[in-house]
Amino acid sequence: MNPLLPFLMAGDPSLEALPQLLSGAKALGLDALELGLPHSDPIADGPVLQAAAHRAIDGGATPLRVLEALAGLTDSPDLVLFTYLNPLLQIGAARLKKLLAPTPVRALLVVDLPFGEEPAFEADLRAAGYPMVPLLAPTTPLDRARQILAERPDPGASAPFAQRFAYVVARLGVTGTGQGTDLAPVRRRVTDLQALTTRPLAVGFGLSDAASLAAVRTMGATPVVGSALVQALANGKGLGEILAPGLR
Amino acid sequence: MTDSFALPTRFGAQQLGGCYAPETLMQPLFDLEAAFRAALGDPAFLAELKGELRHFVGRPTPLTPAPRLAAKLGLRALFLKREDLTHTGAHKINNALAQALLARRMGKTEIIAETGAGQHGVATAAACARLGLSCTVYMGVTDMARQAPNVARMRLFGTKVEPVAAGQGTLKEAVNEALRAWAGRCDRAHYILGSALGPHPFPTMVRTFQTVIGEEARAQVLEQSGALPDTVIACAGGGSNGLGLLVPFLGDGLRRVAVEAGGHGKALGEHAARLDGGRLGVLHGCKTLLLQDEHGHTAETASISAGLDYPALGPELAGFALDGQVEVRRASDEEALAGARLLCETEGILPALESSHALALLSALAAEGAATVLLGLSGRGDKDLSTYQSRLGI
Numbered sequence: 015m016n017p018l019l020p021f022l023m024a025g026d027p028s029l030e031a032l033p034q035l036l037s038g039a040k041a042l043g044l045d046a047l048e049l050g051l052p053h054s055d056p057i058a059d060g061p062v063l064q065a066a067a068h069r070a071i072d073g074g075a076t077p078l079r080v081l082e083a084l085a086g087l088t089d090s091p092d093l094v095l096f097t098y099l100n101p102l103l104q105i106g107a108a109r110l111k112k113l114l115a116p117t118p119v120r121a122l123l124v125v126d127l128p129f130g131e132e133p134a135f136e137a138d139l140r141a142a143g144y145p146m147v148p149l150l151a152p153t154t155p156l157d158r159a160r161q162i163l164a165e166r167p168d169p170g171a172s173a174p175f176a177q178r179f180a181y182v183v184a185r186l187g188v189t190g191t192g193q194g195t196d197l198a199p200v201r202r203r204v205t206d207l208q209a210l211t212t213r214p215l216a217v218g219f220g221l222s223d224a225a226s227l228a229a230v231r232t233m234g235a236t237p238v239v240g241s242a243l244v245q246a247l248a249n250g251k252g253l254g255e256i257l258a259p260g261l262r
Numbered sequence: 263m264t265d266s267f268a269l270p271t272r273f274g275a276q277q278l279g280g281c282y283a284p285e286t287l288m289q290p291l292f293d294l295e296a297a298f299r300a301a302l303g304d305p306a307f308l309a310e311l312k313g314e315l316r317h318f319v320g321r322p323t324p325l326t327p328a329p330r331l332a333a334k335l336g337l338r339a340l341f342l343k344r345e346d347l348t349h350t351g352a353h354k355i356n357n358a359l360a361q362a363l364l365a366r367r368m369g370k371t372e373i374i375a376e377t378g379a380g381q382h383g384v385a386t387a388a389a390c391a392r393l394g395l396s397c398t399v400y401m402g403v404t405d406m407a408r409q410a411p412n413v414a415r416m417r418l419f420g421t422k423v424e425p426v427a428a429g430q431g432t433l434k435e436a437v438n439e440a441l442r443a444w445a446g447r448c449d450r451a452h453y454i455l456g457s458a459l460g461p462h463p464f465p466t467m468v469r470t471f472q473t474v475i476g477e478e479a480r481a482q483v484l485e486q487s488g489a490l491p492d493t494v495i496a497c498a499g500g501g502s503n504g505l506g507l508l509v510p511f512l513g514d515g516l517r518r519v520a521v522e523a524g525g526h527g528k529a530l531g532e533h534a535a536r537l538d539g540g541r542l543g544v545l546h547g548c549k550t551l552l553l554q555d556e557h558g559h560t561a562e563t564a565s566i567s568a569g570l571d572y573p574a575l576g577p578e579l580a581g582f583a584l585d586g587q588v589e590v591r592r593a594s595d596e597e598a599l600a601g602a603r604l605l606c607e608t609e610g611i612l613p614a615l616e617s618s619h620a621l622a623l624l625s626a627l628a629a630e631g632a633a634t635v636l637l638g639l640s641g642r643g644d645k646d647l648s649t650y651q652s653r654l655g656i
Binding site for chain 2: 053054055056057058059060064068071076077078098099100101102103104105125126127128131149150151152153154155157158161162183186187188
């Protein structure tokens with residue numbers, strides 16, 4: 015099981031720093047990493063990731079420059095590109111496939127794209143090796159969860175974690191460090207979802223302290239750490255310094 | 263519990279609209295559509311809505327002939343649909359009240375709303391006070407400054423006004439924050455979106471609750487003049503006022519015109535004219551004409567009118583525009599100010615800056631051959647007095 019799925023915002027603190035952050039993540043033994051493509055209107059993000067996106071955009075981290083910065087990188091975990099639909103839609107599937115080809119991106123997590131809204135776009139990218147990560151929210155009934163997992167199918171046990179996992183949203187609301195997120199309902203939810211699917215589950219939204227991360231691992235799931243990591247990086251801490259305690 | 267939509271979610275040949283929502287909001291949106299459909303089929307709900315529209319909102323609103331302004335512009339006849347005379351002073355109350363009734367029927371105890379000019383916020387605050395619902399309105403800090411009287415009105419109605427400092431501090435950021443708040447409280451809160459925007463079913467629901475404007479106006483103009491006008495015109499921010507007036511005239515052989523904010527220039531960032539300046543894109547849950555830069559980031563907008571200062575045209579209205587059923591035109595800040603002044607001087611009516619954009623186009627319509635025009639006067643201008651004072655030097 016992948017012990018941790020960290021989230022970084024591309025271009026924060028800078029695009030130049032990105033290769034080193036990614037190789038640092040790989041050196042920590044991480045299989046996969048979510049990389050945020052900064053967007054002007056991140057409607058599912060809390061204050062920390064909003065601020066990071068705006069710092070990145072102000073620093074010139076446009077979608078094309080981010081993808082260019084990733085081209086040719088091999089010393090990196092598999093990347094899940096975390097973004098909103100409009101920038102990808104404007105690039106278009108045909109061009110996007112070409113831009114993604116030389117990068118470590120293995121899957122896309124598009125927050126505002128439920129299955130069925132852009133079927134041709136999604137099918138085109140999946141066929142090219144860029145599946146959409148299924149998102150399962152606390153409000154998602156199990157019948158719909160089953161449907162989402164079928165519409166965004168598991169490519170099989172031989173595929174890497176980045177292309178197989180389903181993202182379990184731990185609580186209502188937006189991304190951010192939850193103060194005392196109650197993990198009991200999360201545990202029940204993960205158990206219910208594990209009865210539906212054998213694919214790996216990642217649990218995110220509101221996890222920050224080492225104890226929560228460890229608790230998610232005892233559920234047999236991979237914890238996602240996003241806002242807490244982005245905030246600590248912005249405060250000048252190093253990636254290894256931040257993540258190593260959570261990996262123990 | 264339903265797990266899919268029953269109503270059409272797309273509009274026009276380009277299939278605009280849709281439901282581009284985060285997964286957390288999908289089930290709440292399914293539930294909302296189901297509740298909306300059930301309410302429309304329930305005579306008790308419809309009777310309550312009708313009663314509230316009559317006794318609380320003040321409907322039907324008058325259709326006022328404006329002969330002095332018509333003569334000045336070279337029109338044979340001009341009729342003003344007086345949404346400015348509704349309780350709270352703009353068409354926004356039609357939708358806010360209906361959605362508040364729907365929310366109460368759904369067992370929701372809290373209301374979330376966004377506002378630009380403050381008219382939707384005030385309307386929602388009033389409806390919530392009347393129905394005993396707690397209410398939080400998200401409003402950009404720029405808009406709070408330029409529409410300060412409306413902030414005070416909301417607070418008097420017991421609504422909490424949450425300032426949104428991000429970005430330009432206008433309507434787009436307020437919608438962002440309202441969507442985030444709803445994702446956090448969707449188990450107990452209903453989000454009253456104020457325009458025909460957002461993920462399905464909002465555009466359809468808002469348009470449905472606003473077409474009372476055009477239905478009344480169509481009957482009134484027939485009653486007063488014995489004929490339909492040759493042109494029907496309204497301003498369009500998101501499009502709730504535009505659709506509300508124009509949709510009941512879709513089957514008629516006449517010109518239907520929506521007027522966007524031309525701001526103070528033609529370059530991106532200087533206006534909110536989405537038809538000329540926009541490309542298809544996705545913002546706030548729907549695909550539509552969107553002002554955006556080459557990276558797919560939402561562009562900045564500018565308008566003297568907070569209610570039109572929004573980067574996306576509602577998807578249904580954009581569909582009608584692209585399919586040729588509605589003409590979309592633009593009026594600049596200066597033209598809107600001149601239009602407002604002319605209405606004040608000729609008819610003794612102070613229009614909102616939003617409505618003034620429609621007024622601004624009347625002389626062009628007359629020059630193009632229009633003779634009889636019905637104009638949607640979406641709101642009153644009291645909230646804009648300080649802008650009128652400073653910009654018109656009075």
